[in-house]
Amino acid sequence: MRCAEGIEVRDLDECYINIDPIQVGGRLTVDAMKAVIAYGDGYSVCDHCRKPFRLDHIKTPPIDRFHRELAAFIGMEEARVVPGARRGFSAVTGTYVGKGDPVLLTTLSHYTEVLAVESVGGVIREIPAELGHNITADAAAMTIESVLREFGRAPSLLMIDHIDYQYGNVHDVQGVARVAHQYDIPVLYNGAYSVGILPVDGRDLGVDFVVGSGHKSMAAPAPSGVLATSKERSTELFRTTTAKTDLSLRTFGIKEVMLLGCTLMGVTLIGMMASFPAVRERVGHWDEEIANGRRVVEALQRIEGTKVVSELPRKHTLTRIDTSGSFDRVAKTHKKRGFFLSSALKELGIAGTIPGATKVWKFNTYGMTSRQAEYTANAFLAIAEENKIPVSS
């Protein structure tokens, strides 16, 4: 069935248990869906935009209040919405990173952080992950020292992913931030896999900037996200325009330079807002999510030859798995080759894996009910047994 010319209706999340690594935290709530329908049109949230003409000052719908609540939710002073986490990174690198400036990322940093640094001509140095794929304060300290020797100055910025996209491991943000601050290095916290699905308190973590993704973890349409900071840094990051044009002598009020004025003027923002009460509530159930994730991981561990590459026990629902010694062996002789796995899963009502992937791959159990987790765990076991892979009890 098509919803428009050439566009098939999307019903993946209606018809399947979705375990796609990036999609599960961004599915809309029912309220968001309703709001999206009501606010689909372009500049739909601007009906009541009055002086000083800035998105976060609009009172109807209550965008101003949402901004305050959003900042409080993640333990920061000032928050703005942005078109995706990457635009948050970019606003920060655009403010703090000059051409040739060293910037610390980690060996597990997301590619969008790399691009945000590259776009302003910064030089990337990585903090190495320790054995077990964890970023530690010690490794951060050593890398800062090494940058000092190489560049004769401290990095302009340090960016750290609380949960990395590769392993879904939890990293010591607090420890890393403490070390960075000893060198006066501002710290950006990438919460793409945390803000909106687990409790995050930027003040407690001691970071200068918190970035979250609406479409990845806040049950919001794409592109959306949040960029928040402290009172002190907000005057730098959210600086208002000082431009005065030379002939018309125009000035532009309190528009913020690095945000390029208003950011999400319609459906994306209203989706974030409508989901927010549910999002604020759901972070309190993170332990249940972890339990569901572990249930699936434990089933996979029972399949002979399967290795969990992520840290154990699992502390996040995103998990990297190596099935070279199990499902990939089957793929070698199966008539569907590597496609047998995604195909078998799909037949059992489970979607979101990359077709053909049977070696190292990822899945995310976020948002499942415990029954769905049990069903998914059993599905993996059934596929193993059907293909004669030994399963331990």
Added chain:
Amino acid sequence: MRCAEGIEVRDLDECYINIDPIQVGGRLTVDAMKAVIAYGDGYSVCDHCRKPFRLDHIKTPPIDRFHRELAAFIGMEEARVVPGARRGFSAVTGTYVGKGDPVLLTTLSHYTEVLAVESVGGVIREIPAELGHNITADAAAMTIESVLREFGRAPSLLMIDHIDYQYGNVHDVQGVARVAHQYDIPVLYNGAYSVGILPVDGRDLGVDFVVGSGHKSMAAPAPSGVLATSKERSTELFRTTTAKTDLSLRTFGIKEVMLLGCTLMGVTLIGMMASFPAVRERVGHWDEEIANGRRVVEALQRIEGTKVVSELPRKHTLTRIDTSGSFDRVAKTHKKRGFFLSSALKELGIAGTIPGATKVWKFNTYGMTSRQAEYTANAFLAIAEENKIPVSS
């Protein structure tokens, strides 16, 4: 009626004739509405993202084809979708403008162009509008010469709005671009009020970059837009990452630096795509839109003391009007003061004017039927007569 906690259902475009200057071209088509419902979830267009893992290469839904058709639609070689026109400006300034570089805007340039220059430290010089608020090739030439004298070098970039936001006047892009190219200055065409509502051919105009706004003029959700360029410029503007991280030695494929990788991964893009067949068709009816606009303008001209500040005859549906000598006189003694006008319009089913504005204000008739245009024209006349303002026949 609320669609979510604290959020009233928006029914402005269902219940009123909307003449808001910025909203009328961004109302969704029925197909876009259906697609938005099907693709509301976060990363909804990424189900079938495969190597080389970039938004504009996705085949299902047909995002790759859409990109090609979009480029052809505006007469350029390469097109990308961006989160709003401003992000298109910013990708261009980020590529071509260094700190201290002079950039030509005009005295009628939109504020987002100013911010895009300010964000990279460029220095703005304005091309003055001639009497009647028009930007001419002669004025561009003189300003370029003046920049050469002041900076000892040509501007790094020239940005021109085909239709300006203040008067809705049509400017001589072709002439200005020809002059700019004599000095090897790349030209950015701001089509926020043109791409998607009237025919635009970047090749014919002789510009290097075409930027359009999805939520302003392409019947798409916010934030969305298009950034297109020539084959030659595309290797600069859409350059792919060359970053290789120092420890993990990661590279990042063909992700484009100035776009920060993928841009519109869900509802915004699908909205643009679903509306596109209708958008492509509707630009062919621009003459009817102009006729509707003129009908309303002519009625306003009949109201004594009312001045049309935009150029005449009107060539665009966005018009600036000065009612200081008509409606504002009424406001001085009316019990609702300046609010009487928006209030009277609303009672007649017309929305989108700023409450309280009776001096200089703007409206946009885009998207009306001819019956609605006639109704709107008569509504203004009726309000004038009701308030004893003489109306000529």
